[in-house]
Amino acid sequence: MITKKAEYAIIILTELASHPPGTIITSKRIAEQRSIPVNLVVQLLAVIKEAGWTSGTRGPAGGIRLNKDPSQINMRQVIEKVDGPIGITRCLFSKVPCQDKTRCSLRGIWAKAQQNMLSVLEEVSIKDLAEAVKTDY
Amino acid sequence: MITKKAEYAIIILTELASHPPGTIITSKRIAEQRSIPVNLVVQLLAVIKEAGWTSGTRGPAGGIRLNKDPSQINMRQVIEKVDGPIGITRCLFSKVPCQDKTRCSLRGIWAKAQQNMLSVLEEVSIKDLAEAVKTDY
DNA sequence: TTAATATATAACCTAATTGGTTATATTATA
DNA sequence: TATAATATAACCAATTAGGTTATATATTAA
Numbered sequence: 001m002i003t004k005k006a007e008y009a010i011i012i013l014t015e016l017a018s019h020p021p022g023t024i025i026t027s028k029r030i031a032e033q034r035s036i037p038v039n040l041v042v043q044l045l046a047v048i049k050e051a052g053w054t055s056g057t058r059g060p061a062g063g064i065r066l067n068k069d070p071s072q073i074n075m076r077q078v079i080e081k082v083d084g085p086i087g088i089t090r091c092l093f094s095k096v097p098c099q100d101k102t103r104c105s106l107r108g109i110w111a112k113a114q115q116n117m118l119s120v121l122e123e124v125s126i127k128d129l130a131e132a133v134k135t136d137y
Numbered sequence: 138m139i140t141k142k143a144e145y146a147i148i149i150l151t152e153l154a155s156h157p158p159g160t161i162i163t164s165k166r167i168a169e170q171r172s173i174p175v176n177l178v179v180q181l182l183a184v185i186k187e188a189g190w191t192s193g194t195r196g197p198a199g200g201i202r203l204n205k206d207p208s209q210i211n212m213r214q215v216i217e218k219v220d221g222p223i224g225i226t227r228c229l230f231s232k233v234p235c236q237d238k239t240r241c242s243l244r245g246i247w248a249k250a251q252q253n254m255l256s257v258l259e260e261v262s263i264k265d266l267a268e269a270v271k272t273d274y
Numbered sequence: 275t276t277a278a279t280a281t282a283t284a285a286c287c288t289a290a291t292t293g294g295t296t297a298t299a300t301t302a303t304a
Numbered sequence: 305t306a307t308a309a310t311a312t313a314a315c316c317a318a319t320t321a322g323g324t325t326a327t328a329t330a331t332t333a334a
Contacts, residue, residue, distance in 0.1 A: 001138055001224065001225060001226065001227070001321095002225055002226045002247075003320090003321065003322080004227055004321075004322065005321080005322070005323095007226065007227075007228070007240070007243065010239075010243065011237070011239045011240060011243075014239045015239070026279095026280070026281090027280080027281075028280085034237060034239065035237060037322090037323065037324085039323070039324060039325080040322080040323065040324095042281075042282080042283095043283090043323085045281085045282090046281090046282065046283070049281095049282090056280085056281050056282080057280085057281080057330090057331080058279085058280050058281045058282080058329070058330040058331055058332095059278095059279065059280055059281080059329095059330055059331025059332050060278070060279045060280065060331065060332045060333070061279085061280085061331080061332070061333095062279075062280045062281065062330085062331070062332090063280075063281085064281085075246070087138065088138060088139050088225075088254065089138065089139045089144065090138070090141055090144075091144070100148070100171060100172060101270045102147075102148045102151045102152070102171065102266060102270050103144070103148060105266055105269040105270055106144065106147065106148075106266070109212070109257065109258070109261055110139075112257050113254045113255075113257035113258055114254065116253035116254050116256070116257055117225065117250045117251065117253050117254035118250075119253070120246065120249050120250035120253055121246070121250055124246055129239060129242055129243070132242040133238045133239050133242055138292095140291090140292065140293080141292080141293065141294095142292080142293070142294095163308090163309070163310090164309080164310075165309085174293090174294065174295085176294070176295060176296080177293080177294065177295095179310075179311080179312095180294090180312090182310085182311090183310090183311065183312070186310095186311090193309090193310050193311080194301090194302080194309085194310080195300070195301040195302055195303095195308085195309055195310045195311080196300095196301055196302025196303050196307090196308065196309055196310080197302070197303050197304070197307065197308040197309060198302085198303065198304095198308085198309080199301085199302070199303090199308075199309045199310060200309075200310085201310085227321095
């Protein structure tokens with residue numbers, strides 16, 4: 001399952017992307033705005049930063065800035081960065097198909113089902129999400 | 138994630154469906170044929186039986202018989218019977234959408250991604266799987 | 275220079291889930 | 305009546321999810 005942490009990470013990036021480019025926002029503010037535990041925001045921002053999508057400046061007046069064009073970050077990328085590789089089945093994590101005939105027939109089906117799911121998530125960017133939120137106002 | 142138990146259940150039904158209609162097979166034999174722990178086969182057959190797909194006769198010369206046309210059982214049905222309702226995200230389990238704007242925008246996307254996945258699993262029946270295995274020989 | 279504010283990083287914790295095992299009861303046949 | 309089979313329930317260890325706690329480090333303003 002896609003974890004809540006991955007969902008939070010998407011929301012955090014969306015919050016950053018819904019302000020003018022270059023805007024610096026504090027973790028605390030993001031947490032308040034989106035009702036996410038502050039500690040989790042901080043924890044997730046560390047992972048997000050690892051991907052190079054944001055950078056942070058410390059001290060008073062410090063905060064987080066979005067570094068990458070949000071139209072170039074899609075949902076799948078964020079999920080995989082936070083949760084690791086996606087697999088709807090244990091089977092899809094192993095490189096080698098197993099020996100059992102039925103199970104091998106299944107592998108192709110799992111893969112197709114998963115790809116159908118992922119293609120939706122690949123088509124939606126953080127920018128799309130930020131705009132969708134704005135139009136809701 | 139779709140559990141190994143659900144996958145096992147699919148394999149068990151496929152094994153039953155790959156013999157002439159009405160054939161009685163023991164749990165032990167299914168377990169050996171498909172390399173599944175016997176205890177798990179027994180446990181899963183209890184769930185499968187609940188759905189009315191099979192019936193068992195006890196005693197020596199007893200075993201399990203497939204009751205339903207395997208073309209009428211699809212993968213999604215089996216998974217949901219064993220694992221319960223499917224949800225790629227915690228969010229999709231709650232009937233009510235949450236308040237946060239970003240999260241509500243996400244809900245529709247999760248739902249679409251999940252439906253794309255499920256439609257694949259709905260299209261494949263136990264009969265399809267049993268035939269796929271046969272043609273592999 | 276020091277207090278306050280903010281990110282950065284790591285370790286820890288509890289509850290639920292997964293993938294199974296164990297134990298026991300029941301039924302039917304030889 | 306012994307044996308082979310299903311039926312049912314309880315149990316269990318390892319992993320994961322979701323989050324907290326603690327501490328270090330950098331920056332600014334007074």
